[in-house]
Amino acid sequence: MKIGFIGTGSMGTVLIESFIRSGALQPSSVIASNRSKHKADLLAAKYPGLLAVDSNRQVAATCGTIFICVRPLVFKQVVDEIKPYVTPDTTVISITSPVLLRHLESSLPCKVAKVIPSITNGVLSGAALCIYGERMSEEDRGSLEWLVGMIGKPVRVSEQHTRVTSDISSCGPAFLAYFVQKLVDAAVHVAGLPQEEATRLASEMVLGTGKLLTAGGYTPESLRQRVAVPGGIIEAGLELMERELDTTFIRLLEATHAKYDEDVEKVDQQFGSGTHTQ
Secondary structure, three states: OOEEEEOOOHHHHHHHHHHHHHOOOOHHHEEEEOOOHHHHHHHHHHOOOOEEOOOHHHHHHHOOEEEEOOOHHHHHHHHHHHHHHOOOOOEEEEOOOOOOHHHHHHHOOOEEEEEEOOHHHHHOOOEEEEEEOOOOOHHHHHHHHHHHHOOOEEEEOOHHHHHHHHHHHOOHHHHHHHHHHHHHHHHHHHHOOOHHHHHHHHHHHHHHHHHHHOOOOOOHHHHHHHHOOOOOHHHHHHHHHHHHOOOHHHHHHHHHHHHHHHHHHHHHHHHOOOOOOO
16 A cells, blocks of 8 residues: 655655654655655655655545645645545545644545654654544554654554643653753763764763653652752752743743743644544
């Protein structure tokens, strides 16, 4: 069966390359289109057998499963293009969180789902959020989760929690990388540690911490308690962060939710769905 990808930007490319690298897909089973075909052509050159095509219609007419990897405000245009070419047996998968299942189910006659990937899937790790429309049978869901499971851990979530779960799994790597960069910058500024050495140490620290929180059996709270000695250096640092960052993460999620609601409202207007409600 051919699997199509409409959009070969950052996340579309991550998905294609990860599926191929993991062995979940052979290049010959992948068909890709992009607004700028040059990007799809680059993937075809890198993975012989992968077919780059000129239009989204060609993807829809050829593939039983289609990942749509475009920005929210481009989605309606893509849906309108492919609608005449999909059948009830086709599965269309959005990786764009502000495009809701009701937008897809009201506009397409096929099975629909959402998979919200993470940049961590590029190293065959991390979570991938799975959200299903009513036309997806349990067998359909299992098949998709097998595919997604080759590049990460599929986690079923309800659509009403799309934003907050995405904040953790998809946005989290950027937020964590920002924290790590600030820790590195501080080490360079305060103690003169070489940037490269500080970055290497911080990166290994993040890797090891991730293992402790998964395979090691720790929770964030138990890990903090295990490491911080009462009256010690770590506790002093934690007390400062508690004071300075008390509401930072709440405000962070409030900012991402506000942007999400703004995007959903714009998508609603395009699909003619009225006021956003969840």
